[in-house]
Amino acid sequence: IRAAVSSAAPALTGSVHTFLDIGNVGKTSLAVSGLMLHTEAAVRLISAAPPGGWLPVAPTTARTFDRQAQVTAALRLFRRAAARPEPVRVVVDIVDARGQRVGHEESLAPEFDASGLSDFRFAVPLSTLTPGDYLLTVTIGQGKTAASRTAQFVVN
Numbered sequence: 508i509r510a511a512v513s514s515a516a517p518a519l520t521g522s523v524h525t526f527l528d529i530g531n532v533g534k535t536s537l538a539v540s541g542l543m544l545h546t547e548a549a550v551r552l553i554s555a556a557p558p559g560g561w562l563p564v565a566p567t568t569a570r571t572f573d574r575q576a577q578v579t580a581a582l583r584l585f586r587r588a589a590a591r592p593e594p595v596r597v598v599v600d601i602v603d604a605r606g607q608r609v610g611h612e613e614s615l616a617p618e619f620d621a622s623g624l625s626d627f628r629f630a631v632p633l634s635t636l637t638p639g640d641y642l643l644t645v646t647i648g649q650g651k652t653a654a655s656r657t658a659q660f661v662v663n
Contacts, residue, residue, distance in 0.1 A: 512568045537595065537649050540583040542656035544569070544631075546576055563626035571661040578631040580643055582656055584616055586623045596648045599629050604640040616647065636662045 513520040545564035563581040572578055584595060594615045601610030610632060619625045631643065639662060646655040 510568045514571065535652065536587050537647070537652045537654075538585040539647050539654045539656060540585075542643070542645055542658045543581050544658055544660065545579045545581060546572065548576055563628065570659060571663060572633055573663050574633050574636065574638075576633055578633055578660075580629045580631055580645065580658065582627055582645060582647075584619070584625040584627060584647060586619050586625070592619070593649055595625070597627055598646045598648075600644045600646075601631075601636070602642045602644070603636075609636060609641070631660075633662055638662050 509522050511520070511522050540562075543562065543564055543566035546567055546569065563583050564579060580599075586592075586595075597614050597616050599610070599612045599614075600608055603609050612629070616625050616627050627645070627647075629645070641660050641662065643658045643660065644655055645657075646653060648654075
């Protein structure tokens with residue numbers, strides 16, 4: 508999926524792209540969507556409301572944020588109905604442009620619903636970060652299954 512993006516200051520235009528993976532949950536016990544960023548203050552890829560339940564948040568293409576912005580990172584986990592209901596670990600790391608880890612959080616994913624879905628959301632702590640470039644990595648794991656998703660962003 509590719510989206511055109513532009514910035515008013517400085518006047519830049521470019522594109523943001525990602526892959527759309529449709530996991531075969533019938534063959535694996537756990538699958539994970541791409542990582543989405545959401546903020547009320549930015550241009551959205553789609554409407555402001557979560558899109559009919561098929562995404563956990565209304566994603567934005569914005570990747571530059573002020574320190575006061577409220578940004579949520581989200582992803583959706585899929586678990587096969589027959590899979591054992593063991594906990595799913597979630598590790599969130601934020602790394603700066605020098606490669607230094609400046610944020611780390613570990614938790615368990617929310618419980619899965621009857622259809623095998625669980626939406627994980629994380630408030631990106633922009634107010635604690637200094638201006639610069641960052642890489643957000645969310646790693647999920649259950650037993651021997653693990654997957655990571657990333658998003659780059661800039662703090663003004």
